[in-house]
Amino acid sequence: MRFLFASTRGAAHIAPLVPFALACKRAGHEVLLAAPHAAWEHVARAGLPFAGFDLPPDELLDPVWARVQASRDPDEQNRIVRGELFGGLYADHAFPGLLALARRMRPDVLLHETEEHATARVGALLGLPVWRVECYLGAAVASAEPFLTLSPASFDPRPNAIRFRVRPRREAVLHDWWAGSRAPLVYLSFGSTAAGNGFYPDLYREAAEALGGLDVRVLMTLGTEVDPTALGPVPANVHVERWVPQSAVMPEAAVMIGHGGSSSTLGAMAAGVPLAALPLYADQPQNAARVAELGAGLALDGADGLAEAVSTLIGDPFYRDHARLVADEIARHTLVDDAPLFLRREAVAA
Known part of the structure; x- marks a missing residue:
C-alpha cells in the first residue's frame, strides 16, 4: 500500500507522524512524508522520504504571530494560532502542493497531524480515506x-481515540x-518553533541564568x-x-523544563521524567495544568521561580513517582508496529 503523511511546520507536529510512518515503512509499504520545505532536516533525520510544499510568506505570518505574543488570553492565542x-x-x-503530490503518488491512505488541514481537503477532492494523527495531548x-x-x-479521555505507543x-x-560531573541532568527545551516565533533569546537566557546557581547539569536545545x-x-x-535526540537525553534526565x-x-511523561512547564x-x-494536576510536574508563569521548581522536582520523589504512573499507563498501549495492519484493514473495509 501507499501511505502519504502530511504535517505543518515544526518538529513537534512532525514527531507524532514519524512512528506511524516508520512502522508502515518497516512493514514494506511505500511511505512519503510531506511538510513545508524547511522541515526536510527533521524528516531526513527520521529516515523517511520527504516532499516539500510552501509556507505562507513572512509578510503574512509576522503580523499574526505578533498578535499571539501580544495577547495574554490563552483562549485568544489558541484561536489565532x-x-x-x-x-x-x-x-x-x-x-x-499537496494536491499535486497526491495526484502523482496516488496513495491508498492519507494521514495528517491535527493542525495540517489541507490533507482533509485533498482527501475529499480525490475520494481517499483520511486519518488524523493527534498532535495534541x-x-x-x-x-x-x-x-x-x-x-x-x-x-485525553476521548473514547474514539485509538491509542498506540512507541x-x-x-x-x-x-x-x-x-x-x-554526575550532578542531576536538567533537559531544557522549548520545542522546535518557539525560538523562531520571538521568544528567543530572552526566555532562553532567563532560564539559563536561573539555573546557573544550582548543582545541576543543564542541556539546552534551541x-x-x-x-x-x-x-x-x-x-x-x-x-x-541545536538538537539532541530525546532518546539520548531522557534516560539520564532528572527533570525536563519545557513549554508544555x-x-x-x-x-517526558513516557520516560517518567517530571516536568517544569x-x-x-x-x-x-492546558498541558502544563494537567501535568500539575497529575502530580507529574509543576506549571510556572515564566522563568521566575524556575530554580526553586527544579530543586523541588529533583528533591521530592512525589513528582517522579507520579510521572512514572503516567509512563506505566502509556506502556500499556498497543505498539505502533501494529498500526499498518490496522490501517490496511480499515482501508479495505471502507
Missing part, C-alpha cells in the same frame, strides 16, 4: 471520528559536556531556526545544542 494560522494561512498555501478537537494518538487517557529505545549515548551565538554567554553548567508542547511533554501559547497552558 489554530484558526488563522494552521486552519487558514498554512492550509491555503499547502493545498496546491489533550482533547483539542471535538470530533466523533476515530483518530490515532500516542496520548494516554489521563490527558517502543522505547536508546539511539545514542549522551555526550559528556560537563567534564565528568532548534534549527535561530543563531546560537545570539544567546550570548551562559553559566558554566549550561551546555547549548505536546510532543516534548509526551516524551512554562507554557507560551496554544494548548500549552
Whole structure:
C-alpha cells in the first residue's frame, strides 16, 4: 500500500507522524512524508522520504504571530494560532502542493497531524480515506471520528481515540559536556518553533541564568531556526545544542523544563521524567495544568521561580513517582508496529 503523511511546520507536529510512518515503512509499504520545505532536516533525520510544499510568506505570518505574543488570553492565542494560522494561512498555501503530490503518488491512505488541514481537503477532492494523527495531548478537537494518538487517557479521555505507543529505545549515548560531573541532568527545551516565533533569546537566557546557581547539569536545545551565538554567554553548567535526540537525553534526565508542547511533554511523561512547564501559547497552558494536576510536574508563569521548581522536582520523589504512573499507563498501549495492519484493514473495509 501507499501511505502519504502530511504535517505543518515544526518538529513537534512532525514527531507524532514519524512512528506511524516508520512502522508502515518497516512493514514494506511505500511511505512519503510531506511538510513545508524547511522541515526536510527533521524528516531526513527520521529516515523517511520527504516532499516539500510552501509556507505562507513572512509578510503574512509576522503580523499574526505578533498578535499571539501580544495577547495574554490563552483562549485568544489558541484561536489565532489554530484558526488563522494552521486552519487558514498554512492550509491555503499547502493545498496546491499537496494536491499535486497526491495526484502523482496516488496513495491508498492519507494521514495528517491535527493542525495540517489541507490533507482533509485533498482527501475529499480525490475520494481517499483520511486519518488524523493527534498532535495534541489533550482533547483539542471535538470530533466523533476515530483518530490515532500516542496520548494516554489521563490527558485525553476521548473514547474514539485509538491509542498506540512507541517502543522505547536508546539511539545514542549522551555526550559528556560537563567534564565528568554526575550532578542531576536538567533537559531544557522549548520545542522546535518557539525560538523562531520571538521568544528567543530572552526566555532562553532567563532560564539559563536561573539555573546557573544550582548543582545541576543543564542541556539546552534551541532548534534549527535561530543563531546560537545570539544567546550570548551562559553559566558554566549550561551546555547549548541545536538538537539532541530525546532518546539520548531522557534516560539520564532528572527533570525536563519545557513549554508544555505536546510532543516534548509526551516524551517526558513516557520516560517518567517530571516536568517544569512554562507554557507560551496554544494548548500549552492546558498541558502544563494537567501535568500539575497529575502530580507529574509543576506549571510556572515564566522563568521566575524556575530554580526553586527544579530543586523541588529533583528533591521530592512525589513528582517522579507520579510521572512514572503516567509512563506505566502509556506502556500499556498497543505498539505502533501494529498500526499498518490496522490501517490496511480499515482501508479495505471502507
